Amino acid sequence: MRSRLSHTLGTLGQEILLVVVILALFAVVGSVNxxxxxxxxxxxxxxxxxxxxxAAIGMSLVIISGNIDVSIGALIGVLAVISGLLATNGYPIWLAWLAPLVLGALINTLVGCLIAYAKVPSIIATLAMLSILSGGLITFTGGRWISGLPAGYQLAQFRLLDVPSPVWFMIGMTILAALLMRYTAFGRSVYAVGSNAEAARASGISHAATVVKVFAIHGAIGGVAAVLFATQLQVIQSTVPVGLELVIITASVVGGVSILGGVGTVFGSTLAAILFAAIGSSLIFLNVSAYWLRAVQGVLILATVLADMARRRRTG
Amino acid sequence: MTAVTRVLVRHEAILAILFVVALFVLAAQSDRFLTTANLLNQARLMTEVGLIAIPMTFVIVTGGIDLSVGSILGLCAILVGVFWQNAGLPLPAAIVLSLLAGTLAGFANGVIITRFRVPPLIATLATLALYRGLAEGISQARSVRGYPAWFATLGQGELLGIPSQLWLFALVAIVGIFILRFTTFGRTTYAIGNNEAAAEFSGLAVERTKLLIYTASGFVSALAAIVFVSRVSTTRSDMGTGIELEVITAVVLGGTSIFGGRGMVVGTLIGLCLMQILQNGLSLSGVRGDGTTVVIGAVLIVAVLISNVLSRFSND
Amino acid sequence: MKRLMTALLGASLLTTPAAFAQSAWTGGDGQPTTPLACSGESPAPEPGEYNGGTPTNAPDRKGKDIKVVDIPKLVGVGYFASTSSGMAEAAKELGSVAVSTDGPTRANIDEQITFIDNYITSGVDGILYAANDPVAIAPVLKKALDAGINVVGYDADAQADARQWFVNQALPNGVAKAMMDQLAKEIGEEGSFAIVTSTFTTPNQARWISEMQAYTEKCHPKLKFLETVEAQEDNILSFNQAQTLINKYGDELKGILGMTSVATPAAAEAVQQNGLCGKVSVVGLALPNAMKPYINSDCIQSTILWNTVDLGYAAVEVMRQVADGTLKPGDKTVKAGRLGELPIVNQSQVLLGQPKIFTKADINDFDF
Structure with missing residues (x-):
């Protein structure tokens, strides 16, 4: 019985595994409380x-293309502050929502160029950006929080059909990105560049242009994440959330995006992000001692990763 | 081979020149910078990061990464206190046990990476959460204080006019240089980073080498924990948070390729010193902390850019 | 899958049944407590004998211009932005003090030590600090004293002999009394409540939680503690954690205690977004500016805090008098500019006052 179950699981994708784990988690926690x-x-x-x-959607594209971005947390922090400053200084609200997308794309285009044309490895380029953005943010804001946001600015609090807008954004952007990756020439070139840069070049795909585009899209998606981040509460903090980049990267890789590039889907990363969120909440519902909470989270992440590895080996 | 060596020498040479330039510029800015007392003091402050950077160079040369070092540091720091105060062991025994625990944590990383074939980034992301969680759970967030005076000698004392932990650091660095440069183990390390499959086919002990490297990374992180606890004379479960990014910055600034196969311990040492004098020198010349962070990010990019440009010329 | 189940089973073993939770509040520091009297004024504590340190061979700074650096726990939070504006105000008034704020972007003991060390080398006259850890920061502060630098703490103290004076915003048992009395007033003597704190390792918060438990057992024994959750210094995480508490306990949850200026507004936001205004109280420490939207809309009744601008102001005033040598061991009070005479307590601390409870009646009179 058990072997048949694991065999069935083994033949299914990472997405199915994640769905099963999420459902199992919901069932267990739901039965307790x-x-x-x-x-x-x-x-x-x-x-x-x-x-x-x-944000993990964009990160998935970056990782599939064979790169990594450790500056995304800092970027979200900076873009959120910019959005807030625009809103509080009397600029139209649509501009405050749109500017982070454009600026995110611009900043990351620059990073993409450093990586693609100046051949700076992505981890170095983005480590440097992490320093520049997080230091620059403090210099710029002097550490003050942004409050007094105008009415109507809280995009993340809007509802459509009684479902809050962040959920729509999450679902909509996941589907859009999945379609982009699956059915367009650009999507295929991202996989090609990530799985085998040489072969991609030989088949006429411009490696550099693809990487720059990936980073630009990633920056724009980071802008959307920043707006959702900024509009959730009535105050925006001017520090970069500690360790946000690690959470986002973990969501991508646990979602089945191979860190070696070339493999993975954006559905997986969204599911993984949901799983982590559910774990954080469920441990409180299960009355896990607060001191042990993070250890249990670590065990769960490790278990998901090991299960994935076992599955991959069985499917060979 | 000679061409490769030339390029290798080149990056470290560029870095050394950059270091000397920075030294002179900063010395011109503040007359308190270039003094023996200040430089020795800076060396004391960088010891923990420096210690961990040595095995990290090996890890990155194999094409891997170890993000869990900061959490291992935190866990081992806590364990010293717990073994000593809660379990009532003599302090030396507590230190030995804590070193063992760190080694074990590194070994566990190695097993997950080699036996279960989990990519290092994911494996150590998971253990980053797990080990930090263990530190928090075991300590119940309590600090342990009141260490005997002799213990402070390691972190706060001097030996022959030089901060005591520097002797330890020098020892680890020399061992690191020797092993990577002059032993079969070192050659295997490079071979793994250049082409793991080829290294395996040519009969090199790939698994064993990687296992040993990650174990060493855990051991040295524990060593850094002891030095840190001795320097600040208290233990807290949040010690070493974020240190992994500092360590990785020092290593890649030192010319170790993030893709593996290239890098030297000497380069790491120069990268480390460059970072430290920038932080210190800029602060002494009146630049605030956030400004310094920005400059370090910029230097990271510039260093890689210069060495890229020069290596392109030397190839022509 | 099997592993996950094992993990979940393991997780349930770590469960703290609610019955045990009553024994010690999660997040307290386990140090001895001194709860205040339940009602009436408690007598001001005796100053006692000076136990601070002394700088070695400090130059005569009396009346001279001094250069002071302020190193808070971290920069980038509203709390320390407002203390540093108070410092600038005092510096401007005095005219003879140049003060600048610099510090780590994360509340990190190691980075803070490095900052202080660099400023010792650069040669300042005075160091103001808010310690991330009282013990870890002590060696570098002693080094500053040895270098003849005047050292004064505010907000979060170090070991007494590692600094000269500490400007205490409010005594921990006073904070505990204000918080718990206000909570009992809002949710009744038998309500249940949960706590949102930064991290369990933050010394001030851990101290307050322990004092709050002691005071509650003495004066509000029927209040029911549910649990403490960690939320770092992170707005969104604080919001999510408060949200989870609301969802978990439903009607049982009557109050949320916010232990930091980050957690309290985020908890208020969660209460407001859930339409629970008036049903779930939020009592906590927060800057008035951050709480105005919730208090003005009658969703939340109060916020508790000392005046953080005054805290920074007093720190610079004290620093000036320490440098002048006019504040000496054995003094009973110290004059602090527009704040008047401040009492000296606990051997070497200057007490700013009692924590203030801001309500709709007066919150709009303050801007910090």
Missing amino acids: ARFLSQHNLTSIFVGNAYIAV
Whole structure:
């Protein structure tokens, strides 16, 4: 029985595994405390973490193309502050929502050029950006928080069909990115560049142009994440959330994006982001001692990764 | 081979020139910078990062990465306190046990990476969460204080006019230089980074080498934990948070290729010193911390850019 | 899958049943406590004998211009932005003090030590600090004293002999009394509440939680503690954690205690977004500016804090008098500019005052 189950699991993709794990988690926690499964709680799990899932989409593209970005947390912090400053200084609200997308794309185009044309390895270029953005943010804001945001600015608090907007963004952007990766020439070139840069070049795909585009898109998606981040509360903090980049990268790789490039889908990363959010919330519902919470989270991440490895080896 | 060596020498040489330039510029800015007392003091402050950077050079030369070093540092720091105060062991025994625990943590990383074939980035991302969680759970977030005076000698004392931990650092660095440069083990390390499959086919002990390197990384992180606890005379579960990025910055600034196969311990040492004098020198010349962070990011990019440009010329 | 189940089973073993939770509040520091009297004024504590340190061979700075650096726990949070504006105000008033703020972007003990060390080398006259860890920071502060630098702390103290004076915003048992009295007033003597704190290792918060437990057992024994959650110094995480508490306990949850100026507004936001205004109280430490939207809309009744601008102001005033030598061991009070006479307590601390409870009646009179 068990071997048949694991065999079945083994033949399915990482996405299915994640769905099963998420459902199992919901079932277990829900049986301990039924409130966990209330529509209200499920919504708040999605809403509070949608910006991580959104950012993980862009990160997945970057990793599939064979690169990495450790500056995304800092970028989100900077773009959120810029959005907030525009809104509080009387600029139209649509501009405050749109500017982070454009600026994110511009900043990351620059990073992409450093990587693609100046041949600076992506981890170095983005490590440097991490320093520049997080230091620059403090210099710029002097450490003050942004408050007094105008009415109507809180995009993340809007609802459509009684579903909060961050959830729509998360679902919509995941589907868009999945279509982009699956059905366009650009999507195929990203996989090609990531799996075998030489072969891609031979088949006429411009390696450099693809990498720059990937980073530009990643920057724009980071801008969306920043707006969701900035518009959730009525105050925007001017520090970069500590360790946000690691959470986003973890979501991407646990979602089945191979760190070696060339493999993976954006569905997986969104599912993984949902899983992490659910884990964080469920441990509180399960009354896990607060001191041990992070250790249990670590065990769960490790278990997911090992299960994935076991699955891959069985499917060979 | 000679061409490769030339390029190798070149990056470290550029870095050394950059270091000397920085030294002179900063000395011109503040007359308190270029003094023996200040430089020795800076060396004391960089010892923990420096210690971990030595095995990290090996890790990155194999094409891997170890993100869990900061968490191992935190875990081992906590364990010293717990073994000593809560378990009532003599302090030397507590230190030995803590070193063992760190070694074990590194070994576990190695096993996950070699036996289960989990990519190092993911494996150590997971253990980063796990080890930090263990530190928090075991300590119940309590600090342990009141260490005997002799213990402070390591972190706060001097030996022959030089901060005591520098002797330890020098020893580890020399061992690192020797092993990477002059032993079969070192050659295997490079071979793995250049082409792991080829190294395996040619009968090199790939798995064993990687396992040993990650184990050493854990051991040295524990060593850094002891030095750190002795320097600040308290243990907290959040010690070493984010140190992994500092360590990796020093190593890649030192010319070790993030793709593996290239790098020297000497380069890491220069990279490390460059970072430290920049932080110190800029602060002494009146630049605030956030400005310094920006400059370090910029230097990281510039260093890689210069060496890229020069290596292109030398290839022509 | 099997592994995951094992992990979940393991997780349930670590479970803290609610019955045990009552024994010690999660997040306290386990140090001895001194709860205040339940009602009436407690007598001001005796100053006692000076136990601070002394700088070695400090030059005569009386009346001279001095250069002072302020190194808070971290930069980039509203709390320390407002203390540093108070410092600038005092420096401007005095005219003879140049003060600048510089510090790490994360509340990190190691980085803070490096900052202080660099400023010792660069040669300042005075160092103001808010310590991330009282013990870890002590060696470098002693080094500053040895270099003849005047050292004064504010907000978060170090070991007494590692600095000269400490400007205490409010005594921990006073903070505890203000918080718990306000909570009991808002949710009744038998309500249940949960705590959102930064991290369990932050000394100030851990101290307050322990004092709050002691005071509650003495004066509000029927209040029911549910649990403490960590939320770093992170707005969104604080919001998510408060949200989870609301969802988990439903109607049982009557109050949320916010232990930091980050957690409290985020918890208020969660209460407001859930439409629970008036049903779930948020009592906590927060800057008035951050709480105005919630208090003005009658969703939240109060916020508790000392005046952070005054805290920074007093720190610079004290620093000036320490440098002048006019504040000496054995003094009972110290004159602090527009704040008037401040009492000296606990051997070498200057007490700013009692924590203030801001309500709709007066919160709009303050801007920090």
